[in-house]
Amino acid sequence: MSDMILLGAPGAGKGTQGVNLSKLYSIPQISTGDILRENVRNKTPLGAKAKGFMDRGALVTDEIVVDMVIDRIAKPDCANGFMLDGFPRNMAQAEALEAMLSKMEREIDHVIGIEVPNKELLRRLTGRRVCRKCSASYHVIFSPPLNIGMCDKCGDEIYQRDDDKEDTIAERLKVYEEETHPLISYYTEKGLYRAIDGIGGVDSITDSITEAIDRASDNS
Numbered sequence: 001m002s003d004m005i006l007l008g009a010p011g012a013g014k015g016t017q018g019v020n021l022s023k024l025y026s027i028p029q030i031s032t033g034d035i036l037r038e039n040v041r042n043k044t045p046l047g048a049k050a051k052g053f054m055d056r057g058a059l060v061t062d063e064i065v066v067d068m069v070i071d072r073i074a075k076p077d078c079a080n081g082f083m084l085d086g087f088p089r090n091m092a093q094a095e096a097l098e099a100m101l102s103k104m105e106r107e108i109d110h111v112i113g114i115e116v117p118n119k120e121l122l123r124r125l126t127g128r129r130v131c132r133k134c135s136a137s138y139h140v141i142f143s144p145p146l147n148i149g150m151c152d153k154c155g156d157e158i159y160q161r162d163d164d165k166e167d168t169i170a171e172r173l174k175v176y177e178e179e180t181h182p183l184i185s186y187y188t189e190k191g192l193y194r195a196i197d198g199i200g201g202v203d204s205i206t207d208s209i210t211e212a213i214d215r216a217s218d219n220s
């Protein structure tokens with residue numbers, strides 16, 4: 001069983017790596033950001049509660065996301081593991097995750113920390129465009145779609161997320177530093193943190209991640 005967390009600042013490449021890793025390990029990628037955006041798009045009561053927080057780059061309340069993750073992890077496709085992308089985002093969520101997993105007699109096996117300097121994060125986030133339907137990620141300069149405005153994978157529209165505008169990006173990076181970054185020490189102390197250099201080609205970073213997972217699994 002592989003229960004994994006992808007940790008990293010906004011723009012570090014969690015979503016992109018999650019797609020590769022989910023295929024390689026045959027486990028679902030669970031992106032709390034994608035689930036929340038889908039709820040906002042479909043105007044659900046959960047989406048209405050979350051929208052204000054998301055628009056200003058703040059974290060949605062723990063109660064909302066924790067319940068969401070509890071429901072998702074209980075689904076049959078998570079029986080052999082899962083890849084959490086964007087959760088936990090603070091200490092309270094990390095503790096809630098541990099409690100929910102322990103009730104299921106499971107535990108986190110690996111925390112993959114994708115590390116990217118702030119300057120590069122800014123460059124990536126300001127140029128990021130995503131598909132409205134399948135969440136595939138592009139960059140206006142470094143990885144543009146083949147046809148302007150159209151997703152290569154599903155043909156739907158690609159757009160700039162509201163929270164990828166400059167003011168909101170600054171707030172999201174601050175929230176990351178204050179709330180999420182402390183999780184690195186938390187998971188390092190538990191022996192679960194695998195630091196990965198997030199600069200380089202997508203596939204070579206995926207290789208570094210699988211090597212780190214293999215090394216850690218050999219040592220355990």
Ligand code: AMP
Nearest residue numbers: 032033053054058059060065086087089
């Ligand atoms: P992301 O797509 O992971 O960058 O998330 C986009 C936004 O969704 C964040 O800025 C938060 O407002 C919200 N969000 C996603 N995951 C969480 C989480 N685990 N806890 C609180 N808010 C979250």
